[in-house]
Amino acid sequence: MRRVGLIDQAAARFRDEVVSGRWPVGARIPTEPALVAEFGVGRNTVREALQSLVHAGLLRREQGRGTFVISSSELTGTLERQLAGGTRRHYLELRLALDSTAASIAARSRTDADVALLRELRDRREAAWSSDDPDARASADLALHRAIVAATHNPLYVTLYSSMLDVFAVHMRDDESEDEETAHRHHRELVDAIAAGDGGRAAEAVASIFAPFMG
Structure with a gap:
């Protein structure tokens, strides 16, 4: 029992590092x-504690290279396993539902500071599109949408959404079927609707953003 407790303690300390x-x-x-x-702690304890984090989806062992951090949330690993096998449209529909609801809630719950941040991130997103770096564009886009979820001030929503973003990113990367200016306009409308406290219009703006990708 003491050994099991020691492994659990070591795993908890390693989890905190992640x-x-x-x-x-x-x-x-x-x-x-x-x-x-x-x-x-002993080497066997370290090995077993690390293995527990491998099973939890936080770490991955690579033969001859070492052990790497692959997620900062056990929920992400669990979701990735549970959601594996979905089609691209399934992921789009799920994110549309999450983003639409978040936009509607954010319109009711946002603070002045939230609105200021959303406007700043909206402008950063537009600026990122002048770059040829798809990673910079994706990062700027996700930062805005993550901030909208944060503006709901619902910690459960924030945790769930943040964990799912890693899953969505794999399936929605470099997907730019909408022309640049139209995409910018829809994101401006989204931020303006949240700032105005209009949840219905905010949800409609999210639907407009996703419409070109839905086929």
């Missing part, structure tokens, strides 16, 4: 000997 960002997503974590020295 969730806090001290071990960021994409990074290779310290070697087992380094962790033994840093945390003061």
Whole structure:
């Protein structure tokens, strides 16, 4: 029992390294000997604690390379496994539902500070489209939509949405079937509707954003 408790304690400490960002997503974590020295536990305990985080979807072992952080949330790994196998349209429909509801709630719950941030991120999104870097464009777009969810001030919604973004990103990358100016206009309408407290118009703006991708 004491050994099981020690493994759980070590796993909790390693999980905190991931969730806090001290071990960021994409990074290779310290070697087992380094962790033994840093945390003061045995090598077998370290190995089993790390394996529990592999099973949880936070870490991935790569033969000959080490162990890498692949997610900062156990929920993301669980969702990725549960949602595997969906078609691209399934992912689009799910995100449309989440974004529409978030926009409607945000219109009721947003603060002046939220509105100022949304306008800033809207402008950053437009500026990013002058770049040829698809990663910069995707990052700027997701930052705006994530901020809209944050403006709901519903912590459960924020946690769920943030966890699902990693799943959505795999299936919706570089998808730009709408012309640039129309996309900018729809995002401006979205932010303006939230600022005005008009939930219905905000949800309609989200539908307009997604319409070109739905076929």
